[in-house]
Amino acid sequence: xxxxxxxxxxxxxxxxxxxxxxxxxxxxxxxxxxxxxxxxxxxxxxxxxxxxxxxxxxxxxxxxxxxxxxxxxxxxxxxxxxxxxxxxxxxxxxxxxxxxxxxxxxxxxxxxxxxxxxxxxxxxxxxxxxxxxxxxxxxxxxxxxxxxxxxxxxxxxxxxxxxxxxxxxxxxxxxxxxxxxxxxxxxxxxxxxxxxxxxxxxxxxxxxxxxxxxxxxxxxxxxxxxxxxxxxxxxxxxxxxxxxxxxxxxxxxxxxxxxxxxxxxxxxxxxxxxxxxxxxxxxx
Numbered sequence: 001x002x003x004x005x006x007x008x009x010x011x012x013x014x015x016x017x018x019x020x021x022x023x024x025x026x027x028x029x030x031x032x033x034x035x036x037x038x039x040x041x042x043x044x045x046x047x048x049x050x051x052x053x054x055x056x057x058x059x060x061x062x063x064x065x066x067x068x069x070x071x072x073x074x075x076x077x078x079x080x081x082x083x084x085x086x087x088x089x090x091x092x093x094x095x096x097x098x099x100x101x102x103x104x105x106x107x108x109x110x111x112x113x114x115x116x117x118x119x120x121x122x123x124x125x126x127x128x129x130x131x132x133x134x135x136x137x138x139x140x141x142x143x144x145x146x147x148x149x150x151x152x153x154x155x156x157x158x159x160x161x162x163x164x165x166x167x168x169x170x171x172x173x174x175x176x177x178x179x180x181x182x183x184x185x186x187x188x189x190x191x192x193x194x195x196x197x198x199x200x201x202x203x204x205x206x207x208x209x210x211x212x213x214x215x216x217x218x219x220x221x222x223x224x225x226x227x228x229x230x231x232x233x234x235x236x237x238x239x240x241x242x243x244x245x246x247x248x249x250x251x252x253x254x255x256x257x258x259x260x261x262x263x264x265x266x267x268x269x270x271x272x273x274x275x276x277x278x279x280x281x282x283x284x
Contacts, residue, residue, distance in 0.1 A: 002156055002167045002195040005234075006138055008110050009091045011051040013168065013235050014197035016278075019271045020235035021045070021264060022093060022111075022199065024055040026250040027071045031080045035087060037242065037257060042088035044261055050268055053111060054090040055237070056081065060249050061097040062117055074101055078108045093140065099127035106131035116142035116172055116204075119155055129162035140168040142201065145175040149187035156194045169194065170237060171228070172201035179209055183224055185231040192232065199235040200228035203253045216253035218244065222263055229270045236267055 005014025013020035023041055028034055038054050045052035058077020060070045071077055081092045085108075093111035096102055097118060105112055112128045119125075119141050128139050139159050143152050152169050159167045169191045173181030183205050191198045202225040208215040225236050241247045244254040255263060 001165070002160065002197075003165050004195060004197055006166045006168060006197055008051075008053060008138055011053070011091065013051070013199075015234070016275065017234065018051060018275075019229065019233075019267055020199070021050055021052045021267075022055050022235060022237040023052060023240050023260065025241045025247065026057060026203075026239045026254060027060050027248055028056045028058055028077050028080055029071075029248050031083070033242075034080050035083060037240070038084040038088045038090060040257060041240075041260075042090050044264065045090075048261070048264055048268065050264055052090060054081075054084050054088070054092045055094065055113075055239070056092075057095050057249075059097065062115060074104065078104060082108045096124075096128065099123050102127040102131040106135045106137055109137065111138045111140050111168070113140045113170075114142065116144045119144045120147075122158060125155065125158045126162040129159045129164040132166070133162075133164040137164075138166045138168060139164055140170055140199065142170040142172050142204075143187070143191065145173060145181060149184075149190040150193075152191050152196075153194045156196055167196040168199050168235070169196045170199040170201050171205075171233070172237075173205040173207070181205060181207060181209070183227070185227055188228060188231045188233050192234075197234040198232075199237050200225065200233040201237040202228065203237060203239040203250065203255075206253055207250075208252075216250070218253055218255060221253070221255055222266070225263065225267055226270060229267050230274065232274060238263065 005012040091110040095113040176182040206217045206220045239254045241254045244251040
């Protein structure tokens with residue numbers, strides 16, 4: 001069975017634990033931006049007493065357009081993420097797209113994320129599971145938009161059989177027709193029935209796929225995030241940026257950095273209510 005709660009350095013995510021927040025800009029635009037956002041998030045996390053892992057991508061390999069910003073690449077991106085940990089103390093995570101990236105990324109990132117479109121790629125899952133296990137890390141797999149939540153058990157089994165039982169599953173919406181994602185909050189307890197803690201991706205759940213660039217409804221992020229916490233998720237993934245309207249990737253879905261503190265506070269309070277309700281056995 002997967003580990004529950006999962007340890008992410010000194011942090012814990014899972015049953016009976018406070019929320020784990022995974023937050024940061026979608027893509028590494030520059031070292032200056034990343035370090036500035038990371039420091040501000042670290043200060044916020046310390047002040048609020050919340051568990052936070054910093055996230056940003058060194059390569060957005062699944063962009064719709066060949067002309068879209070992809071990031072600085074593996075080597076430079078990992079250098080910047082390593083500096084985040086050195087300067088802020090935050091654990092970091094990033095997504096990888098090819099098996100050869102796992103070895104070097106697992107040495108820097110406490111969590112390695114497998115994108116939803118690649119979650120059925122066995123070689124990638126094996127590489128990430130093996131390398132994170134060697135480094136005491138965690139695998140975070142995003143549920144593909146095109147599979148049922150109960151079918152994530154097969155992804156969990158692949159991770160376990162490849163050597164790592166420290167697994168997080170992330171819900172990020174399900175394809176509904178063309179250009180829409182829907183969130184069925186029943187997916188959260190169903191995915192948790194695999195034994196793995198569940199993260200809710202509030203950013204990519206509000207995407208509006210299609211067109212030359214992906215659009216989105218960032219105003220819906222607090223709404224779907226609150227619903228997911230009420231449904232029992234163990235962590236929330238929220239991309240954030242100081243100026244989302246001018247961000248190089250996923251701007252329409254990212255929460256402005258100066259608004260994320262309030263959201264952290266709301267979701268933390270709601271998680272405490274859920275924990276108290278669970279501890280009471282569900283009685284009033």
